[in-house]
Amino acid sequence: MKKNSGKSFKKTRLKYEEYFFRWVMFLSNYIIALILGFIIYTILKTGIPALSLEMITETPKGGFYFGKEGGVLNAIIGSLYLGLGSTFLAFVVGLPVALFMNTWLMNKKRTVNLVRFILDLLWGVPSIVYGAFGFTLMVLLGLKASLLAGIIVIALLILPIMIRGIDEGLKNIPKGLYEASYSLGSTKSETAFKVMMKQTMPCIITAVLLSFGRAIGDTAAVLFTTGFTDNIPTSLSQPTATLPLAIFFQLSSPIPEVKQRAYAAAVILTAIILVISILSRVFTYRYKKHSIKF
Amino acid sequence: MISLFSIQRMIPGRVKADRFNRTWMFAWLLVIVVLPLAIAFGLIWKSSLLFEDHSLIEMIVSSEWKTLSGKFGFLPFIISSLWVTFLALIFAGPVCLFSAIYLTFYAKAIVLKMMQPVIDILAGIPSVIYGVWGVVAIVPIVSKYVAPVFGVQTSGYTILTGAVVLAVMIIPFILNIIIEILNTIPKELSEASLSLGAGKWYTVKQVVLRKAFPGVVSAMGLGLSRAFGETIAVLMVVGNVVHIPKGIFQPGYPLPALIANNYGEMMSIPQYDSALMFSALLLLTIVLVFNLVSRFMIIRYEEKFR
Amino acid sequence: METTHFSSSLLEDKNEADASIQNKETTYFYRKKVDGANQETERNKGEASKIEVRGLNLKIKNKVILNDINVKIPRNKITIILGPSGCGKTTLMKSMNRLTELYPEMNVKGEIFIDGEEILNSRRDVTEIRKQMGLLSQRPYPLPMSIYKNVAYGLKISGRLKKRFLDKRVEHYLRQASLWNEVKDRLRDPASGLSIGQQQRLCLARGLAVDPDIILADEPTSALDPISSQEIEKKFVELKNNYTIVMVTHILRQAARIADYVVFMYLGEVIEQGPANEFFNNPKTEITKAYLKGSIN
Numbered sequence: 001m002k003k004n005s006g007k008s009f010k011k012t013r014l015k016y017e018e019y020f021f022r023w024v025m026f027l028s029n030y031i032i033a034l035i036l037g038f039i040i041y042t043i044l045k046t047g048i049p050a051l052s053l054e055m056i057t058e059t060p061k062g063g064f065y066f067g068k069e070g071g072v073l074n075a076i077i078g079s080l081y082l083g084l085g086s087t088f089l090a091f092v093v094g095l096p097v098a099l100f101m102n103t104w105l106m107n108k109k110r111t112v113n114l115v116r117f118i119l120d121l122l123w124g125v126p127s128i129v130y131g132a133f134g135f136t137l138m139v140l141l142g143l144k145a146s147l148l149a150g151i152i153v154i155a156l157l158i159l160p161i162m163i164r165g166i167d168e169g170l171k172n173i174p175k176g177l178y179e180a181s182y183s184l185g186s187t188k189s190e191t192a193f194k195v196m197m198k199q200t201m202p203c204i205i206t207a208v209l210l211s212f213g214r215a216i217g218d219t220a221a222v223l224f225t226t227g228f229t230d231n232i233p234t235s236l237s238q239p240t241a242t243l244p245l246a247i248f249f250q251l252s253s254p255i256p257e258v259k260q261r262a263y264a265a266a267v268i269l270t271a272i273i274l275v276i277s278i279l280s281r282v283f284t285y286r287y288k289k290h291s292i293k294f
Numbered sequence: 295m296i297s298l299f300s301i302q303r304m305i306p307g308r309v310k311a312d313r314f315n316r317t318w319m320f321a322w323l324l325v326i327v328v329l330p331l332a333i334a335f336g337l338i339w340k341s342s343l344l345f346e347d348h349s350l351i352e353m354i355v356s357s358e359w360k361t362l363s364g365k366f367g368f369l370p371f372i373i374s375s376l377w378v379t380f381l382a383l384i385f386a387g388p389v390c391l392f393s394a395i396y397l398t399f400y401a402k403a404i405v406l407k408m409m410q411p412v413i414d415i416l417a418g419i420p421s422v423i424y425g426v427w428g429v430v431a432i433v434p435i436v437s438k439y440v441a442p443v444f445g446v447q448t449s450g451y452t453i454l455t456g457a458v459v460l461a462v463m464i465i466p467f468i469l470n471i472i473i474e475i476l477n478t479i480p481k482e483l484s485e486a487s488l489s490l491g492a493g494k495w496y497t498v499k500q501v502v503l504r505k506a507f508p509g510v511v512s513a514m515g516l517g518l519s520r521a522f523g524e525t526i527a528v529l530m531v532v533g534n535v536v537h538i539p540k541g542i543f544q545p546g547y548p549l550p551a552l553i554a555n556n557y558g559e560m561m562s563i564p565q566y567d568s569a570l571m572f573s574a575l576l577l578l579t580i581v582l583v584f585n586l587v588s589r590f591m592i593i594r595y596e597e598k599f600r
Numbered sequence: 601m602e603t604t605h606f607s608s609s610l611l612e613d614k615n616e617a618d619a620s621i622q623n624k625e626t627t628y629f630y631r632k633k634v635d636g637a638n639q640e641t642e643r644n645k646g647e648a649s650k651i652e653v654r655g656l657n658l659k660i661k662n663k664v665i666l667n668d669i670n671v672k673i674p675r676n677k678i679t680i681i682l683g684p685s686g687c688g689k690t691t692l693m694k695s696m697n698r699l700t701e702l703y704p705e706m707n708v709k710g711e712i713f714i715d716g717e718e719i720l721n722s723r724r725d726v727t728e729i730r731k732q733m734g735l736l737s738q739r740p741y742p743l744p745m746s747i748y749k750n751v752a753y754g755l756k757i758s759g760r761l762k763k764r765f766l767d768k769r770v771e772h773y774l775r776q777a778s779l780w781n782e783v784k785d786r787l788r789d790p791a792s793g794l795s796i797g798q799q800q801r802l803c804l805a806r807g808l809a810v811d812p813d814i815i816l817a818d819e820p821t822s823a824l825d826p827i828s829s830q831e832i833e834k835k836f837v838e839l840k841n842n843y844t845i846v847m848v849t850h851i852l853r854q855a856a857r858i859a860d861y862v863v864f865m866y867l868g869e870v871i872e873q874g875p876a877n878e879f880f881n882n883p884k885t886e887i888t889k890a891y892l893k894g895s896i897n
C-alpha cells in the first residue's frame with residue numbers, strides 16, 4: 001500500500017514537472033520570436049517618423065550635424081560599395097579555397113578538418129580585433145583610412161563565413177558525383193569549377209548573401225579603417241561613410257534632430273538586412289532546381 | 295567523330311591549367327591558415343612598446359587607468375567584460391536550451407520552419423541596430439521600471455542593460471548550435487526510452503540532456519566568446535565609466551568598448567596606442583581560448599556519435 | 601543434371617530477349633551466335649583482349665577486398681561480372697577506371713592493361729586514361745546542369761567546339777542512348793527533372809560523348825523499373841558492335857540474357873571466367889554450380 005502510493009506520488013510529480021517544463025520551453029521559444037518583433041517595432045516606431053525622401057537622396061549639407069538639411073546618401077552608397085567590394089573580394093578568394101578543400105584535399109581528411117577548425121576560430125575573432133589588426137596593417141603598408149582599407153579588412157572578416165558556408169554545401173556532395181565527373185575524364189579543376197560549383201550553388205548564394213549582410217552591418221572593424229566623410233567616395237583611396245557608422249555617430253549627438261536621423265538611418269539599414277534575408281531565401285529556392293537531389 | 299589528334303593536342307593545356315590552379319589555390323589556402331597567426335603577431339608587435347616598462351601581471355591586476363601619466367591598469371575593463379558576458383549568458387543560455395529542446399522534440403516541424411527565419415534574421419541584424427534598440431527601448435525600461443524595483447536610481451546605461459542586449463544578440467548563435475547538437479543524438483536513443491514508458495520530459499532530462507551535456511556546455515562556451523568580443527551594441531548602452539563595477543545597476547566599460555571609444559587618439563601617444571593594441575590582443579587571446587576549448591569539446595562530442 | 605536444366609532455361613530466356621530486341625535479325629542472328637560461340641572464342645584467343653587485369657590485389661586496412669584478380673575481357677563483347685553482393689565487383693570496376701584513387705584507404709597493387717598498355721601505374725595523365733571508358737554507376741549521377749549541357753560536357757572537355765557541331769553531336773549521342781525523342785523539346789531543362797530511368801540513359805549518352813571504346817556499367821539497372829532496365833539492356837546489345845562493354849550485375853537472369861563472357865567473383869576472388877555459353881552450361885567449380893542453383897546469394 002505504502003509503496004504504491006509513493007509510486008503514484010512520483011508519477012504525479014513527474015506529470016507536473018512535464019507540464020511545467022513544457023510551458024517553460026513553449027515560452028522560451030516564443031519569447032525569442034517576440035523579441036524580434038519588439039526590436040523591429042522599436043526601430044520602425046522611432047525611425048519611420050524621421051524618415052524622409054531627403055534622407056535617402058541627399059548627402060549631408062552644411063549644418064547637417066546641427067540638425068539642418070541633408071541625408072545619409074553618402075553612407076548608403078558607402079555601405080554598398082564596401083559591402084559589394086568586400087563580398088566580391090572574399091568570394092574570389094573564398095570560393096576557390098572551399099573548392100580546393102573539397103576536391104584536391106578530398107583524400108586528406110585530417111588536413112581539411114584542421115583548416116575547418118582554423119576557419120571556425122577565425123570566425124570567432126571579434127570584429128574589433130580585425131579592426132585593430134587592419135589598422136596595424138594600414139600603418140604598416142602606409143595606407144590611409146579609405147574605402148580600399150575598409151574593403152580589405154571586411155573581406156578578411158567575412159572570409160571564414162564565406163568559405164565555411166560554401167564548404168558546408170560541398171561537404172555533403174556524395175562521392176558518386178565526383179566519380180561521375182572524373183570518369184568522363186574531367187580534371188580536378190573542371191570537376192570543381194564546372195560541376196561541384198553548380199551543384200552547391202544554393203549554398204554559395206546563401207554564403208554570399210550572408211557575407212554581404214555581415215559586411216554591410218559591421219561597425220567595429222570599419223571604425224578604424226574607412227574614415228568618415230560627407231562625400232560619396234569616387235575612388236578606392238578615398239575615405240567613406242557607412243550606414244552603421246552614420247547611425248553610431250549621429251546617435252551620440254546631443255541634438256535631437258540628429259538623433260532622429262540615426263533612427264531613420266537604422267530603419268534603412270534594417271530594411272536592407274531584411275531584404276537580403278528574403279533574397280537569400282528566394283535565390284536558394286530558385287537555384288535548387290539544377291542541383292541533383294540525393 | 296572528333297579526331298584523336300585534336301584531343302591529344304588539347305590535353306596538355308587542360309592538365310597544365312589544372313596544375314596551375316592547384317598551385318595558386320594552395321597558396322591562398324596557406325594565407326588563410328596563417329591569418330590567425332598574422333593577426334596575433336601584428337597585435338603583439340604593436341603592443342610590445344607597452345611591455346618595455348610595464349609587466350603583464352601588473353597591467354592585469356591594476357585598476358589604475360591614467361593614460362597621460364602612463365598608468366595602464368586593465369582590471370576595470372576585464373571585470374566589466376566578465377560581468378556583462380556572464381550575465382548575458384545567464385539570460386540567454388536557458389532560453390536557448392529550452393527553446394532548442396522545444397524545437398527538436400516537442401514542436402511540429404512547421405514551428406521549426408517558422409522559427410528558422412526568425413533565428414536567421416536575429417543573427418543577421420547588425421550590431422549597431424541592437425545598439426539603437428538598446429538605447430531606445432532597454433535603457434528606459436531599466437531606468438524607469440527595473441531599477442526602482444530594486445530601489446536603485448540609474449540613468450539606465452548599466453551592466454544590466456548591456457547584458458540584456460548582448461543576451462539577445464547571442465541567442466540565435468547559441469540556439470543554432472544547440473539545435474545542431476541535439477540533432478546529432480540518435481533518434482533510437484530517445485525512442486528506446488519512450489518505448490519503456492518514460493514520459494517525454496523524463497526522457498529528455500535523463501537521456502537526451504545527459505548525452506548532450508558536453509555539447510550544450512560547449513555551445514555556451516562559444517556563445518560566451520562571441521559575447522566577449524561584441525563591441526558596438528554594448529558600448530552604446532553600458533555607460534563606459536572606468537571603475538570596477540560593484541553591481542548590475544552600475545555602468546561598466548568592457549574591453550572592446552575601450553578600443554572602439556579611443557581609436558581616435560591611437561596615433562597621438564605611442565604608449566596609449568600600444569595599450570589599445572594590447573587590449574585587442576587580450577581580447578583575442580581570451581576569445582580564442584574559449585573558442586578553442588569549446589570547439590575541441592564539440593569535436594570530441596560529435597566523434598562519439600560516429 | 602539439375603544445373604544444366606536450369607541453365608538451359610536461362611538460355612531460352614536469353615534467346616527470347618535477344619529475339620525481341622533485334623527484331624530484324626531475330627532467330628537467324630541468335631542461332632548463328634549460339635552455334636558459333638565456341639568458334640568465336642577460339643578466334644578471340646588469338647587476339648589480345650581489350651582489358652586485361654593481372655595480379656590485382658586490393659586491400660583496405662589489411663582487409664583483403666580483391667585477391668589476385670586475373671581477368672581477360674574480350675573486345676566488342678558484353679562481359680558480365682557476376683557475383684553475390686559485397687564480393688568486390690564494384691571495386692574491381694573502379695580499379696579499371698582508377699577511381700580507386702578517390703579512396704585513400706584503398707591500397708591497390710597489380711596491373712591492368714588496356715589494348716596492351718598498362719594504366720594502373722602509368723605516368724600518363726589519368727584524365728586521358730579515364731576518357732577511354734564511360735562509366736554508368738549503380739544509380740545515375742547526372743551533372744547539375746541542363747540535359748543538353750550534360751551531354752555537351754564531355755564534348756567540351758575535349759576542346760572548344762562550335763555550337764552547330766555541338767548541337768549535332770549532342771543529338772547524335774542522345775539518339776544513341778534512345779533518349780532523344782523524350783527530351784528533344786526540353787534540352788535546356790535541368791537534368792534533375794528527368795525520371796531515374798531517363799537519367800541513367802542520359803548518363804549513358806554523356807559517357808558516350810567522351811568517345812570511349814569501353815563502357816563500364818556497375819549494376820546500371822538496379823535502381824530502375826523493369827521497362828527502363830530492359831531499354832538499357834537493349835541498348836547494350838546494340839552498342840557492343842562498337843564498344844567493349846563490362847557490366848556488373850548480381851541478377852542471374854540479366855546476365856544470362858545479354859552476356860557473351862562471364863566473370864564470376866566470390867569473396868574477392870575470381871572463381872571462374874569464360875564464354876557465357878560455357879559458364880551457364882558447364883560450370884566448372886562447385887561454388888559456381890551452387891550460385892547458379894541459387895543457393896548462394
Ligand SMILES: Nc1ncnc2c1ncn2[C@@H]1O[C@H](COP(=O)(O)OP(=O)(O)O)[C@@H](O)[C@H]1O
Nearest residue numbers: 660665684685686687688689690691692703705
Ligand atoms: N571505401 C570502403 N571502405 C571500406 N570498405 C569498403 C569500401 N568500399 C568497399 N568496401 C568493402 O569491400 C567489399 C567489396 O565491396 P564492393 O566492391 O562494393 O562489392 P560489390 O560491388 O560486389 O557488392 C565489401 O565488403 C565492402 O564492405
Ligand SMILES: [Mg+2]
Nearest residue numbers: 689690818819
Ligand atoms: Mg556494387
